[in-house]
Amino acid sequence: MNIAKQVFEGVYEVGQNIATINLTPGSNVYGEELVKMDGKEYRIWNPFRSKVGAAIKKGIKEMHIGQGSKALYLGAAEGTTISHLSDIVGPEGMIFGVDISARSMRKFIYLCEKRPNLVPILADANQPMTYKEHISNFSIDVLFQDVSQRNQAEIFLRNARAYLKREGYGYLSVKVRSISHSERAEKIVEDEVSRLRNEFEILQVIPLEPFEKEHAMVVCKKR
Numbered sequence: 001m002n003i004a005k006q007v008f009e010g011v012y013e014v015g016q017n018i019a020t021i022n023l024t025p026g027s028n029v030y031g032e033e034l035v036k037m038d039g040k041e042y043r044i045w046n047p048f049r050s051k052v053g054a055a056i057k058k059g060i061k062e063m064h065i066g067q068g069s070k071a072l073y074l075g076a077a078e079g080t081t082i083s084h085l086s087d088i089v090g091p092e093g094m095i096f097g098v099d100i101s102a103r104s105m106r107k108f109i110y111l112c113e114k115r116p117n118l119v120p121i122l123a124d125a126n127q128p129m130t131y132k133e134h135i136s137n138f139s140i141d142v143l144f145q146d147v148s149q150r151n152q153a154e155i156f157l158r159n160a161r162a163y164l165k166r167e168g169y170g171y172l173s174v175k176v177r178s179i180s181h182s183e184r185a186e187k188i189v190e191d192e193v194s195r196l197r198n199e200f201e202i203l204q205v206i207p208l209e210p211f212e213k214e215h216a217m218v219v220c221k222k223r
Protein backbone atom coordinates (compact mmCIF):
# COMPACT_ATOMS: atom_id res chain seq x y z
CA MET A 1 0.00 0.00 0.00
CA ASN A 2 2.40 2.77 -1.07
CA ILE A 3 0.78 4.57 -4.00
CA ALA A 4 -2.57 6.37 -3.95
CA LYS A 5 -4.35 6.16 -7.30
CA GLN A 6 -6.87 8.89 -8.18
CA VAL A 7 -10.21 7.37 -9.25
CA PHE A 8 -12.27 10.59 -9.43
CA GLU A 9 -11.30 14.19 -8.78
CA GLY A 10 -10.29 14.22 -5.11
CA VAL A 11 -11.09 10.52 -4.57
CA TYR A 12 -8.27 7.98 -4.29
CA GLU A 13 -7.73 4.28 -3.98
CA VAL A 14 -5.43 3.52 -1.07
CA GLY A 15 -4.89 -0.23 -1.03
CA GLN A 16 -8.37 -1.82 -0.99
CA ASN A 17 -9.96 1.37 0.35
CA ILE A 18 -11.19 4.65 -1.04
CA ALA A 19 -9.96 7.85 0.56
CA THR A 20 -9.86 11.64 0.33
CA ILE A 21 -6.99 14.00 1.15
CA ASN A 22 -7.49 15.44 4.62
CA LEU A 23 -8.28 19.16 4.57
CA THR A 24 -7.49 19.27 8.31
CA PRO A 25 -4.38 17.10 8.68
CA GLY A 26 -3.96 15.39 12.02
CA SER A 27 -7.66 15.15 12.84
CA ASN A 28 -10.25 12.58 11.87
CA VAL A 29 -14.03 12.96 11.99
CA TYR A 30 -15.72 9.63 12.73
CA GLY A 31 -12.88 7.37 13.81
CA GLU A 32 -11.66 6.75 10.25
CA GLU A 33 -8.06 5.76 9.66
CA LEU A 34 -5.55 8.42 8.58
CA VAL A 35 -2.82 7.25 6.19
CA LYS A 36 0.29 9.29 5.32
CA MET A 37 1.65 8.75 1.83
CA ASP A 38 3.56 10.84 -0.77
CA GLY A 39 3.69 13.77 1.69
CA LYS A 40 -0.12 13.82 1.98
CA GLU A 41 -2.55 12.61 4.59
CA TYR A 42 -5.47 10.50 3.35
CA ARG A 43 -8.70 9.82 5.26
CA ILE A 44 -10.06 6.34 4.60
CA TRP A 45 -13.70 6.64 3.46
CA ASN A 46 -15.80 3.92 5.13
CA PRO A 47 -18.55 2.72 2.72
CA PHE A 48 -20.42 1.13 5.63
CA ARG A 49 -20.82 4.61 7.16
CA SER A 50 -21.48 6.65 4.01
CA LYS A 51 -23.90 6.03 1.13
CA VAL A 52 -21.84 8.12 -1.26
CA GLY A 53 -18.82 6.04 -0.25
CA ALA A 54 -20.89 2.88 -0.82
CA ALA A 55 -21.97 4.11 -4.28
CA ILE A 56 -18.31 4.66 -5.23
CA LYS A 57 -17.40 1.14 -4.10
CA LYS A 58 -20.42 -0.23 -6.02
CA GLY A 59 -19.21 1.25 -9.30
CA ILE A 60 -20.47 4.80 -9.72
CA LYS A 61 -19.40 5.93 -13.20
CA GLU A 62 -18.73 9.60 -12.49
CA MET A 63 -18.55 11.96 -9.51
CA HIS A 64 -19.71 15.40 -10.58
CA ILE A 65 -17.95 17.26 -7.82
CA GLY A 66 -14.46 18.68 -7.51
CA GLN A 67 -12.34 21.60 -6.34
CA GLY A 68 -14.52 24.71 -5.98
CA SER A 69 -17.91 22.97 -6.38
CA LYS A 70 -20.90 24.37 -4.49
CA ALA A 71 -23.17 21.69 -3.05
CA LEU A 72 -26.32 21.37 -0.97
CA TYR A 73 -26.50 18.29 1.26
CA LEU A 74 -29.83 17.33 2.85
CA GLY A 75 -29.55 15.07 5.88
CA ALA A 76 -26.10 16.21 6.99
CA ALA A 77 -26.40 14.45 10.36
CA GLU A 78 -23.08 14.70 12.20
CA GLY A 79 -21.14 15.22 8.99
CA THR A 80 -19.63 11.81 8.17
CA THR A 81 -20.18 11.92 4.40
CA ILE A 82 -20.02 15.72 4.14
CA SER A 83 -16.55 15.66 5.68
CA HIS A 84 -15.24 13.68 2.67
CA LEU A 85 -17.07 15.97 0.24
CA SER A 86 -15.47 18.90 2.11
CA ASP A 87 -12.04 17.37 1.37
CA ILE A 88 -13.01 17.06 -2.32
CA VAL A 89 -14.34 20.60 -2.90
CA GLY A 90 -11.39 22.10 -1.01
CA PRO A 91 -11.00 25.66 0.28
CA GLU A 92 -12.61 27.24 -2.81
CA GLY A 93 -15.74 25.10 -2.56
CA MET A 94 -18.75 25.33 -0.29
CA ILE A 95 -21.24 22.80 1.06
CA PHE A 96 -24.47 23.72 2.80
CA GLY A 97 -25.50 20.95 5.18
CA VAL A 98 -29.17 20.83 6.25
CA ASP A 99 -30.48 18.69 9.07
CA ILE A 100 -33.65 18.76 11.16
CA SER A 101 -32.06 17.26 14.29
CA ALA A 102 -30.70 19.81 16.75
CA ARG A 103 -28.72 17.06 18.42
CA SER A 104 -26.86 16.07 15.22
CA MET A 105 -26.47 19.72 14.30
CA ARG A 106 -24.58 20.44 17.50
CA LYS A 107 -21.83 17.98 16.45
CA PHE A 108 -21.97 19.14 12.84
CA ILE A 109 -21.41 22.78 13.89
CA TYR A 110 -18.25 21.68 15.69
CA LEU A 111 -17.05 20.14 12.39
CA CYS A 112 -17.97 23.32 10.48
CA GLU A 113 -15.82 25.38 12.84
CA LYS A 114 -12.81 23.34 11.74
CA ARG A 115 -13.81 23.26 8.06
CA PRO A 116 -14.67 26.72 6.73
CA ASN A 117 -16.12 25.30 3.48
CA LEU A 118 -19.07 23.80 5.43
CA VAL A 119 -22.19 25.80 6.38
CA PRO A 120 -24.61 24.30 8.95
CA ILE A 121 -28.36 24.86 8.52
CA LEU A 122 -30.81 23.59 11.14
CA ALA A 123 -34.02 23.20 9.14
CA ASP A 124 -36.64 20.87 7.69
CA ALA A 125 -35.64 19.95 4.13
CA ASN A 126 -39.36 19.75 3.28
CA GLN A 127 -39.37 23.55 3.42
CA PRO A 128 -36.50 24.80 1.29
CA MET A 129 -37.68 28.42 1.40
CA THR A 130 -36.92 28.57 5.14
CA TYR A 131 -33.18 28.51 4.38
CA LYS A 132 -33.23 30.73 1.34
CA GLU A 133 -31.19 33.51 2.93
CA HIS A 134 -28.20 31.16 3.35
CA ILE A 135 -28.17 29.76 -0.16
CA SER A 136 -29.89 31.98 -2.68
CA ASN A 137 -26.73 33.95 -3.58
CA PHE A 138 -25.00 30.74 -4.72
CA SER A 139 -25.45 28.62 -7.79
CA ILE A 140 -25.63 25.02 -6.55
CA ASP A 141 -23.75 22.54 -8.76
CA VAL A 142 -24.65 19.35 -6.91
CA LEU A 143 -27.52 18.26 -4.66
CA PHE A 144 -27.07 15.34 -2.25
CA GLN A 145 -29.87 13.87 -0.17
CA ASP A 146 -29.91 11.25 2.55
CA VAL A 147 -33.02 11.75 4.68
CA SER A 148 -35.15 9.03 6.18
CA GLN A 149 -38.60 10.31 5.18
CA ARG A 150 -41.56 8.86 3.30
CA ASN A 151 -41.55 11.58 0.64
CA GLN A 152 -37.87 11.39 -0.32
CA ALA A 153 -38.31 12.17 -4.03
CA GLU A 154 -40.63 15.07 -3.25
CA ILE A 155 -38.12 16.66 -0.84
CA PHE A 156 -35.39 16.22 -3.45
CA LEU A 157 -37.51 17.85 -6.19
CA ARG A 158 -38.50 20.80 -4.00
CA ASN A 159 -34.87 21.56 -3.22
CA ALA A 160 -33.72 21.00 -6.79
CA ARG A 161 -36.36 23.43 -8.07
CA ALA A 162 -35.31 26.03 -5.51
CA TYR A 163 -31.53 25.80 -5.70
CA LEU A 164 -29.94 23.37 -8.16
CA LYS A 165 -28.66 24.99 -11.35
CA ARG A 166 -29.78 23.71 -14.78
CA GLU A 167 -27.72 20.71 -15.80
CA GLY A 168 -26.61 20.38 -12.18
CA TYR A 169 -26.25 16.86 -10.74
CA GLY A 170 -28.23 15.07 -8.06
CA TYR A 171 -27.42 12.13 -5.77
CA LEU A 172 -30.54 10.83 -4.09
CA SER A 173 -30.06 8.05 -1.60
CA VAL A 174 -33.35 6.14 -1.45
CA LYS A 175 -34.03 4.43 1.87
CA VAL A 176 -36.66 1.90 0.88
CA ARG A 177 -38.04 1.08 4.31
CA SER A 178 -38.76 4.72 5.17
CA ILE A 179 -41.26 4.61 2.29
CA SER A 180 -43.01 1.25 2.76
CA HIS A 181 -42.57 -1.86 4.90
CA SER A 182 -44.57 -4.16 2.65
CA GLU A 183 -43.76 -3.21 -0.97
CA ARG A 184 -40.92 -4.89 -2.91
CA ALA A 185 -37.66 -2.87 -2.64
CA GLU A 186 -37.10 -2.72 -6.43
CA LYS A 187 -40.63 -1.40 -6.97
CA ILE A 188 -40.19 1.35 -4.36
CA VAL A 189 -36.93 2.48 -5.97
CA GLU A 190 -38.56 2.43 -9.43
CA ASP A 191 -41.44 4.57 -8.16
CA GLU A 192 -39.08 7.13 -6.62
CA VAL A 193 -37.04 7.25 -9.83
CA SER A 194 -40.17 7.74 -11.94
CA ARG A 195 -41.09 10.77 -9.81
CA LEU A 196 -37.81 12.42 -10.89
CA ARG A 197 -38.00 11.67 -14.61
CA ASN A 198 -39.83 14.81 -15.77
CA GLU A 199 -37.21 17.06 -14.30
CA PHE A 200 -34.10 14.87 -14.31
CA GLU A 201 -32.23 12.61 -16.68
CA ILE A 202 -31.49 9.41 -14.74
CA LEU A 203 -27.82 8.47 -15.15
CA GLN A 204 -27.44 5.52 -12.79
CA VAL A 205 -29.37 3.64 -10.10
CA ILE A 206 -26.97 1.80 -7.81
CA PRO A 207 -28.11 -0.76 -5.20
CA LEU A 208 -25.95 -0.21 -2.12
CA GLU A 209 -25.82 -3.78 -0.75
CA PRO A 210 -23.79 -5.09 1.03
CA PHE A 211 -22.89 -1.73 2.53
CA GLU A 212 -26.49 -0.59 3.13
CA LYS A 213 -29.42 -2.96 3.04
CA GLU A 214 -32.42 -1.90 0.93
CA HIS A 215 -30.93 1.41 -0.17
CA ALA A 216 -30.16 2.68 -3.66
CA MET A 217 -28.27 5.71 -4.94
CA VAL A 218 -29.93 7.52 -7.82
CA VAL A 219 -27.51 9.65 -9.85
CA CYS A 220 -29.28 12.16 -12.07
CA LYS A 221 -28.88 15.39 -14.04
CA LYS A 222 -31.32 18.32 -13.97
CA ARG A 223 -32.91 19.08 -17.32
Ligand SMILES: C[S@@+](CC[C@H](N)C(=O)[O-])C[C@H]1O[C@@H](n2cnc3c(N)ncnc32)[C@H](O)[C@@H]1O
Residues within 6 Å of the ligand: 049, 050, 051, 074, 075, 076, 077, 078, 079, 080, 081, 082, 098, 099, 100, 101, 104, 123, 124, 125, 126, 146, 147, 148, 149
Ligand atom coordinates in the same frame (compact mmCIF):
# COMPACT_ATOMS: atom_id res chain seq x y z
C1 LIG B 1 -29.10 8.49 7.64
S1 LIG B 1 -28.92 10.03 8.41
C2 LIG B 1 -27.79 10.89 7.37
C3 LIG B 1 -26.34 10.42 7.43
C4 LIG B 1 -25.44 11.35 6.65
N1 LIG B 1 -25.95 11.61 5.36
C5 LIG B 1 -24.03 10.82 6.48
O1 LIG B 1 -23.80 9.95 5.63
O2 LIG B 1 -23.14 11.29 7.17
C6 LIG B 1 -30.42 10.83 8.02
C7 LIG B 1 -30.52 12.25 8.54
O3 LIG B 1 -31.67 12.86 7.97
C8 LIG B 1 -32.15 13.80 8.90
N2 LIG B 1 -33.52 14.18 8.51
C9 LIG B 1 -34.64 13.40 8.56
N3 LIG B 1 -35.70 14.13 8.13
C10 LIG B 1 -35.24 15.35 7.77
C11 LIG B 1 -35.84 16.52 7.24
N4 LIG B 1 -37.16 16.57 6.99
N5 LIG B 1 -35.06 17.59 7.00
C12 LIG B 1 -33.73 17.56 7.27
N6 LIG B 1 -33.10 16.48 7.78
C13 LIG B 1 -33.84 15.40 8.01
C14 LIG B 1 -32.04 13.09 10.23
O4 LIG B 1 -32.05 14.00 11.31
C15 LIG B 1 -30.70 12.34 10.06
O5 LIG B 1 -29.64 13.11 10.61
